Amino acid sequence: MITAVQMRDRFAVVTGASSGIGAAVAERLAAHGVHLVLVARNAGKLEEEAARLSRRHGVTVHAVPLDLATADAPTRLAKTLADLGIEVEVLVNNAGVSTRGPVLDGDPARFRSVIDVNVTALTELTALLMPAMVARGHGAVVNIASTGAYTPAPYLAVYAATKAYVLSFTQALWAETRGTGVRVVEVSPGPTKTPMNSHGTRTAEAVASTVFRALSGNRPSVVDGCTNKLITSLFGKLMPRRFALAIARRVMARSGA
Numbered sequence: 001m002i003t004a005v006q007m008r009d010r011f012a013v014v015t016g017a018s019s020g021i022g023a024a025v026a027e028r029l030a031a032h033g034v035h036l037v038l039v040a041r042n043a044g045k046l047e048e049e050a051a052r053l054s055r056r057h058g059v060t061v062h063a064v065p066l067d068l069a070t071a072d073a074p075t076r077l078a079k080t081l082a083d084l085g086i087e088v089e090v091l092v093n094n095a096g097v098s099t100r101g102p103v104l105d106g107d108p109a110r111f112r113s114v115i116d117v118n119v120t121a122l123t124e125l126t127a128l129l130m131p132a133m134v135a136r137g138h139g140a141v142v143n144i145a146s147t148g149a150y151t152p153a154p155y156l157a158v159y160a161a162t163k164a165y166v167l168s169f170t171q172a173l174w175a176e177t178r179g180t181g182v183r184v185v186e187v188s189p190g191p192t193k194t195p196m197n198s199h200g201t202r203t204a205e206a207v208a209s210t211v212f213r214a215l216s217g218n219r220p221s222v223v224d225g226c227t228n229k230l231i232t233s234l235f236g237k238l239m240p241r242r243f244a245l246a247i248a249r250r251v252m253a254r255s256g257a
């Protein structure tokens with residue numbers, strides 16, 4: 001576990017911090033006196049957010065515009081952090097993109113960029129930044145997956161598969177690094193109202209609260225919200241996979257995916 005007091009006056013890196021859940025997590029960390037490095041593609045939005053958080057909470061905030069779908073983005077970010085002399089206490093791998101529709105109608109290049117952001121960048125950033133935390137004996141890595149990680153999702157196939165990777169990877173990493181003093185946790189939001197999902201029922205702020213609670217706990221993975229917990233248990237564990245798939249296919253087809 002890692003407490004708010006342990007994070008205060010240290011640095012957190014939040015990817016995908018320009019909107020939605022990432023912005024809400026950044027706000028929550030800043031409100032607890034945590035300095036920030038915000039990462040996303042939209043430089044203008046990121047600078048605005050950095051200035052606002054710094055003014056409002058009196059913390060240091062660096063905006064680092066980066067496209068995490070590019071191959072060298074994680075190493076460039078690690079170099080920028082080293083050049084700034086920043087020791088990362090908390091890494092929040094939140095940046096994520098989605099793609100909807102039948103796989104056979106999809107654009108292979110788009111599939112690649114979804115995998116690059118959701119899987120490759122998250123994995124590389126963890127591998128680049130976590131060893132220093134382990135060497136110091138404290139820190140935290142939070143990886144944002146999705147309730148879609150718990151069962152394959154027809155018409156959201158690539159997205160859900162990337163999130164299943166995040167869930168599996170983070171749980172394995174949690175087991176590998178127990179006893180190092182570094183908190184590793186995966187957090188799965190369900191439908192949340194953000195620019196990614198205008199039909200979401202949870203708020204980004206509620207998810208940020210779950211992330212905060214997850215940091216101070218010990219479990220390898222946490223699902224946000226009671227309904228989402230119920231749904232992931234039902235679809236991911238209790239229901240036979242072919243029934244879960246048949247229901248998911250029907251629901252997704254009806255939603256116009």
Ligand SMILES: NC(=O)c1ccc[n+]([C@@H]2O[C@H](COP(=O)([O-])OP(=O)(O)OC[C@H]3O[C@@H](n4cnc5c(N)ncnc54)[C@H](OP(=O)(O)O)[C@@H]3O)[C@@H](O)[C@H]2O)c1
Pocket residue numbers: 015016017018019020021022039040041042043045066067068069094095096097117144145146147188189190191192193194195196197200
């Ligand atoms: N909203 C939901 O219903 C929901 C449900 C389950 C899981 N999630 C997960 O929650 C996380 C946050 O999503 P959200 O709903 O808050 O979506 P969002 O508001 O669209 O935020 C996504 C963030 O990722 C950044 N991003 C996207 N592509 C990027 C790239 N190539 N390089 C760097 N940054 C990039 C975006 O900024 P730029 O566009 O400026 O790059 C933005 O800051 C994602 O991992 C998502 O999969 C969301």
